[in-house]
Amino acid sequence: MRPLTSFIEKTFVITEFELRKLRHDVTELITRALQPALWLVIFGQVFSRSGAMHTGNIPYLDFIAPGILAQSVLFVAIFYGINVIWERDLGIVQKFLASPTPRGALVLGKGFSAGIRTLSQTAVVYGLSLLLGVKLNWRPLALLNVVVIVVLAATLFSTFSLIIACIVKTRERFMGVGQVLTMPLFFASNAIYPTAIMPGWLKTISHLNPLTYVVDALRTFMLAGSTSSFGLSHDYAVILLTMVILVFIGARLYPRLAS
Amino acid sequence: MSEIVLEIKALTRRFGAFTAVDALTLSVNAGEVFGLLGSNGAGKTTTIKMLTTLLSPSSGEARVAGFSITTHAVDVRRAIGYVPQAVSVDGSLTGYENLLIFAKLYDLPRREQQARIGEALDFMGLTADGGRLVGEYSGGMVRRLEIAQSTLHRPQVLFLDEPTVGLDPIARDAVWKHLVDLRANYGTTLFFTTHYLEEAESYCDRIAIMHMGKVDALGTCKELEASLGGSGHTLNEVFVHYAGSALDSGGTFRDVSAERATAQRLG
Numbered sequence: 001m002r003p004l005t006s007f008i009e010k011t012f013v014i015t016e017f018e019l020r021k022l023r024h025d026v027t028e029l030i031t032r033a034l035q036p037a038l039w040l041v042i043f044g045q046v047f048s049r050s051g052a053m054h055t056g057n058i059p060y061l062d063f064i065a066p067g068i069l070a071q072s073v074l075f076v077a078i079f080y081g082i083n084v085i086w087e088r089d090l091g092i093v094q095k096f097l098a099s100p101t102p103r104g105a106l107v108l109g110k111g112f113s114a115g116i117r118t119l120s121q122t123a124v125v126y127g128l129s130l131l132l133g134v135k136l137n138w139r140p141l142a143l144l145n146v147v148v149i150v151v152l153a154a155t156l157f158s159t160f161s162l163i164i165a166c167i168v169k170t171r172e173r174f175m176g177v178g179q180v181l182t183m184p185l186f187f188a189s190n191a192i193y194p195t196a197i198m199p200g201w202l203k204t205i206s207h208l209n210p211l212t213y214v215v216d217a218l219r220t221f222m223l224a225g226s227t228s229s230f231g232l233s234h235d236y237a238v239i240l241l242t243m244v245i246l247v248f249i250g251a252r253l254y255p256r257l258a259s
Numbered sequence: 260m261s262e263i264v265l266e267i268k269a270l271t272r273r274f275g276a277f278t279a280v281d282a283l284t285l286s287v288n289a290g291e292v293f294g295l296l297g298s299n300g301a302g303k304t305t306t307i308k309m310l311t312t313l314l315s316p317s318s319g320e321a322r323v324a325g326f327s328i329t330t331h332a333v334d335v336r337r338a339i340g341y342v343p344q345a346v347s348v349d350g351s352l353t354g355y356e357n358l359l360i361f362a363k364l365y366d367l368p369r370r371e372q373q374a375r376i377g378e379a380l381d382f383m384g385l386t387a388d389g390g391r392l393v394g395e396y397s398g399g400m401v402r403r404l405e406i407a408q409s410t411l412h413r414p415q416v417l418f419l420d421e422p423t424v425g426l427d428p429i430a431r432d433a434v435w436k437h438l439v440d441l442r443a444n445y446g447t448t449l450f451f452t453t454h455y456l457e458e459a460e461s462y463c464d465r466i467a468i469m470h471m472g473k474v475d476a477l478g479t480c481k482e483l484e485a486s487l488g489g490s491g492h493t494l495n496e497v498f499v500h501y502a503g504s505a506l507d508s509g510g511t512f513r514d515v516s517a518e519r520a521t522a523q524r525l526g
Contacts, residue, residue: 006366013363020360021351024392089520091345095408098311098341100333101364258313 003102010101014109019116029120036072036121040065040128043192053193058226062134066218067191069125073118073150074211077157078182080114081165081174084257088169094258104251107159111247114158115151122150129222137224145221149239153214156243159250166253190215190229213238264289264416264448265310270319272305279305281472282319287465289415292442292449294459297469298502299518303452304344306469307420310450311341324415337365340409340447344420345521347405350394354385354404357393358411365412379407382444383437399430403437410441417441419451423458425521431455435462456494466494468501475501 022028040061047053048060055063087093096106129136137143161178168174188202189211195203206212217235220228228235265287272280280302287293295303308314310321312332321328324338348357358379362372380389383403388396393404402422409417422438423431439462441447453459459466460480468476468483476483476497484492487500 010364013360016363017349017352017360020356021349024351089345091343091347092349094311094313094343094345095341095347095405096364097313098336098339098343099361099364100336100366255313259308 007102007105010105011109011112014096014101014106015112015116018110018113022113022117028117032072032076032117032121033124035075036068036125037128039068039071040125040132044068044132047192054197055194058223059134061132062129062223063194063219064192065125065129065132065134066222067189067215069122069150069222070153070189070211070215070218071186071191072121072125073154073214074157074185075182076118076121077114077154078161078185079178080110080158081161081163081178082171084110084162084165085169085171085174088257093254097255097258102251103254104247107162107250107254108155108247110162111155111159111243112151115154118150118154119147122146135224136222137226142221146218149214149217149221149235152239152243153211156210156214156239156246159243159246162250163246163253166250166256169257185209185211195229210238210242262289263287264291265293265321265323265450267310267321268319270306270309270321271317272302272309272314273317278472280309280316283469283472283474285467285474285477287416287448287450289448290442290446291464292438292462293451294463294466295450295452295469296454296456296459296466296498296502297452298454301469301502302472303469304420305472307341307418307450307452311339311418312336337412338415340406340412340414340417342402342405342409342417342419342422344424345517346401348393348401348408351392353390353392354380354396354400354407355389357404358389358408361408362411367412375411379411382440383407384433397430398426399433402426402430402434406434406437406441410445410447413445414447416448416450419449421452421454421518421521423453423455424518431458438462456498460494468498470502 044061044064053060053063084093126136164177165174168177188205189209190206191211195206195212198206213230213235216229217232217239220226220232263286267283267285270280270283271278283306295306297303305314309316310323310328312328312335315329323335326334326338328335355376358376359372362376367375380386383406385400385403385407388400393401396404423434426434435458438449442449463480465477465479466483467474476486478486480494483497484494487497
């Protein structure tokens with residue numbers, strides 16, 4: 001079989017493996033939905049009333065709806081590495097690594113499954129946004145782009161998480177590192193406030209943060225009449241390139257878990 | 260003379276200043292049941308990890324089914340099956356699903372997958388339980404499913420790291436009955452580690468006793484017993500003679516906690 005065809009096929013087998021687990025236990029999908037609901041309903045509503053954030057022509061609640069979607073994708077994906085360490089403590093990682101499956105397919109397949117798992121969060125954010133009166137863009141092409149970006153973002157951040165897992169190797173250390181990384185990634189982005197109000201140094205950091213481009217793309221596709229700050233092709237390029245680099249690094253580091 | 264399926268030459272693995280496996284040299288014939296014995300920390304698991312390409316050697320070489328573990332790792336992976344000491348099937352999937360994923364990963368032709376999975380479940384006595392979640396299986400059933408999963412693609416060599424650790428005697432016998440059948444039916448070479456001496460005595464064609472990374476004794480059970488001189492020696496005496504006193508055995512904290520965790524999950 002040609003290497004590329006085999007790589008794609010194996011990636012989807014690994015995704016299937018992860019999704020089959022989800023089919024047997026859907027509670028995860030429900031608990032995941034809670035976090036974005038809290039942020040939108042409580043944080044979003046309160047800050048919207050305070051009028052403290054200047055978000056131009058867009059009402060604050062509309063502004064943060066895509067930010068909350070990106071944030072909930074990040075918060076769930078960033079702890080994905082815990083599962084990988086758990087699978088290492090069992091013998092599942094070793095068994096997969098002793099099979100002829102390409103390492104990149106193991107990493108990317110897991111990432112995609114994390115992406116598909118976040119679709120329940122997307123549905124909840126859309127449902128709540130509708131109830132809260134956010135002006136959403138319902139055009140099929142825009143919806144499709146939102147799904148693609150959410151899946152790519154979850155793949156990107158879950159692969160980042162896998163890399164951390166491969167480096168720290170224990171659950172205790174992982175929890176520490178995960179918590180240290182999540183908040184800076186979230187706050188040094190345009191998720192809940194525009195980069196324009198940031199001090200210069202933070203603005204620079206936010207431009208190096210892939211979450212900023214995820215939020216920008218989601219905001220453009222989710223909201224009716226919204227335009228991208230960086231350009232959609234720029235957003236897509238940053239997200240895809242970062243993902244490819246992380247999958248490449250992850251594929252190199254993943255075998256370290258079994259050694 | 261039988262064909263050699265596993266050839267190890269001066270295989271060495273160091274972790275910093277510690278040499279876990281020290282210039283290991285041995286060969287295993289096709290269809291042989293080969294037991295690697297030794298106390299915890301003797302280097303058995305490190306050896307298996309190198310032979311299954313999970314860990315690269317510091318020096319030396321090994322060929323599995325004719326392929327070098329260093330230069331042809333993917334070919335080695337196609338030719339082998341591996342049952343790690345820890346539980347390696349997913350408890351949140353059914354037995355059938357665990358096999359299906361591996362049938363796909365090993366490129367079994369789509370039209371053969373169902374038949375091969377059915378045969379593997381049947382062979383391991385799990386047909387009635389294929390649709391149940393593995394989390395509900397007994398320890399012995401989990402091990403049999405792991406063996407089924409590792410042999411779906413009919414590997415030439417099956418590596419098993421402590422395959423019966425944590426199992427009660429009845430479950431251990433059942434696992435071995437299936438392993439013996441596997442060799443009889445498919446000619447699979449079995450390379451396993453254990454510290455249950457009676458298992459080695461009952462099932463192995465040849466045994467190697469490892470101590471501090473080196474093979475100190477190698478031969479059939481009878482040859483090893485005779486190597487102590489005199490008559491009437493047991494394998495237990497041979498083991499104590501070559502593997503050292505109880506004082507320096509027991510392995511590291513990591514070895515012991517991994518083994519106990521496995522025993523707890525299977526028990």
